[in-house]
Amino acid sequence: MGLLDESLWSGMVYSDGWREANGGVRDVVEPATGAKLGTVGVANATDVATAAAGAAKAQRAWAATPFQERAAILRRAGDIVMANLDELHWWIIREAGSVPAKAGLETHVTAQELYEAATLPSQPRGSLLQSEQPRLSFARKVPVGVVGVIAPFNVAMILGIRSVAPALALGNAVVFKPDPRTAVSGGVSFARIFEEAGLPPGVLHVLPGGADAGEALVADPHVRVISFTGSTAAGRKVGELGARHLKRVHLELGGNSAIIVLDDVDVERAASAGAFGSFLHQGQICMTTGRHLVHEKVADQYIELLSAKAAALPVGDPAREQVALGPIIDAAQRDKIHQLVTSSVEGGATLTAGGTFEGLFYRPTVLTNVQKDTPAYANEVFGPVAPVMRFSTVEEAAELAAATEYGLSLGIMTRDPLKGLALADLIPTGIVHINDQTVSDEAQIPFGGVGDSGTGSRFGGSTANIDAFTETQWVTMRSEIPPYPF
Numbered sequence: 001m002g003l004l005d006e007s008l009w010s011g012m013v014y015s016d017g018w019r020e021a022n023g024g025v026r027d028v029v030e031p032a033t034g035a036k037l038g039t040v041g042v043a044n045a046t047d048v049a050t051a052a053a054g055a056a057k058a059q060r061a062w063a064a065t066p067f068q069e070r071a072a073i074l075r076r077a078g079d080i081v082m083a084n085l086d087e088l089h090w091w092i093i094r095e096a097g098s099v100p101a102k103a104g105l106e107t108h109v110t111a112q113e114l115y116e117a118a119t120l121p122s123q124p125r126g127s128l129l130q131s132e133q134p135r136l137s138f139a140r141k142v143p144v145g146v147v148g149v150i151a152p153f154n155v156a157m158i159l160g161i162r163s164v165a166p167a168l169a170l171g172n173a174v175v176f177k178p179d180p181r182t183a184v185s186g187g188v189s190f191a192r193i194f195e196e197a198g199l200p201p202g203v204l205h206v207l208p209g210g211a212d213a214g215e216a217l218v219a220d221p222h223v224r225v226i227s228f229t230g231s232t233a234a235g236r237k238v239g240e241l242g243a244r245h246l247k248r249v250h251l252e253l254g255g256n257s258a259i260i261v262l263d264d265v266d267v268e269r270a271a272s273a274g275a276f277g278s279f280l281h282q283g284q285i286c287m288t289t290g291r292h293l294v295h296e297k298v299a300d301q302y303i304e305l306l307s308a309k310a311a312a313l314p315v316g317d318p319a320r321e322q323v324a325l326g327p328i329i330d331a332a333q334r335d336k337i338h339q340l341v342t343s344s345v346e347g348g349a350t351l352t353a354g355g356t357f358e359g360l361f362y363r364p365t366v367l368t369n370v371q372k373d374t375p376a377y378a379n380e381v382f383g384p385v386a387p388v389m390r391f392s393t394v395e396e397a398a399e400l401a402a403a404t405e406y407g408l409s410l411g412i413m414t415r416d417p418l419k420g421l422a423l424a425d426l427i428p429t430g431i432v433h434i435n436d437q438t439v440s441d442e443a444q445i446p447f448g449g450v451g452d453s454g455t456g457s458r459f460g461g462s463t464a465n466i467d468a469f470t471e472t473q474w475v476t477m478r479s480e481i482p483p484y485p486f
Helices: 045-064 067-083 085-096 100-117 156-171 185-195 212-219 232-244 267-283 299-312 331-346 392-403 417-423 461-471
Strands: 013-014 019-020 026-027 036-041 126-129 137-145 145-151 173-177 205-206 223-229 248-252 257-261 289-295 348-353 365-368 383-392 409-413 431-434 470-477
Touching: 013 045, 013 185, 036 185, 036 409, 045 145, 045 173, 045 212, 045 267, 067 085, 067 156, 067 185, 085 100, 085 185, 100 156, 100 417, 145 156, 145 212, 145 417, 156 173, 156 185, 156 223, 156 417, 156 461, 173 212, 185 205, 185 365, 212 223, 212 232, 212 257, 223 232, 223 417, 223 461, 232 248, 232 392, 257 392, 267 289, 267 299, 267 409, 289 299, 289 392, 299 365, 299 383, 299 431, 331 383, 383 392, 392 417, 409 417, 417 431
Parallel strands: 013 036, 145 173, 145 223, 173 205, 223 248, 257 289, 257 409, 289 383, 365 383, 409 431
Antiparallel strands: 013 019, 013 205, 026 036, 126 137, 137 470, 348 365
């Protein structure tokens, strides 16, 4: 029996063991073919309330578990990922429409997130403080209790595990709501991995569900911290609801990230990097290169190369063909992409590649002659679309790159890295890559954006993770009770 054998979880949610969901069931559908891959349970508000109460109860014993035991469970979870790569890859490819290379990257980072989280339980968790009084005064980091995690479909394993793993490692219980569209690769897999790793029952709950389940999770009184990854529009609602309940909310949201191509670059390599940044996983990544800002001296060559690459990239079913792009996740997202492309062309942009689709397979698309208000340039497309705008000076490039409400990732192509870093200083962003495209992630680095891209670097790296999933508590100790005047 495999790790994800359907007989273990069919029609179920994971909440103190596998059980039927109050919200019914949902088919797991392969976007490339429309085939049914399985059935998962769908959680509703009742399921969330039950899970949160159970998590609060189980968390006390989990937090008291010796740190070596918590670390060992996280390490075993990482080993289980590495021992089941073929099965995990099959589900990522079939359920999310990912090409095999993207599936491999996803499991690699997932395992590394688990191994990095395993180092957290033994990290120093406090500091001695000076005091005017004759007492020992110190600050210590303590678990928040129950953490609610909400993750999207696009890179489901990574975007879930980067919150679930450190939250668990630091002694919290977790109620996790994955996107129902990737409920197996991004949800059931977590339950099974931690079940096999020996995580005590009730510490992790996995509840695929819709907006009603997410709203219940944010509002539940047992849940003290929310870690949300998703669109900016949904993130605003989560942040507003969390604030009403005085919750700490970590938001990793959308982006419209830019690549700036200066006139001293190897244009062939720059265009290759730009194509990868825009077309990887059909552009369904928050860090996707959404704007190509290219110096006018090399713009024609860059556009020609980028368009040729787009035209040559094979698009199809990644489970059955060797392709560069798989399907868009569903028809609603495909239609949104196409509407942005067609309205951009109607507004005066020039289509030099793509702009067509068959079923859910959207061709990689290049647009030129775009303006600041061109829909596919001004908005996050979340699809394989590369709008190109020319600039004449470094100052203009900085102004164009900064002229967005988002601030997630930035790529700058130049033969002078220090010049690139000085340019980056002029552009608000959470991530900067000099001589690389905008999409990158590693388990040990702090990750996050500014502006409409979220609330800063709240994921990755020991400092960010400890701050995100603990509370700072002040403690004093005296040898005896002091006298008071009343």
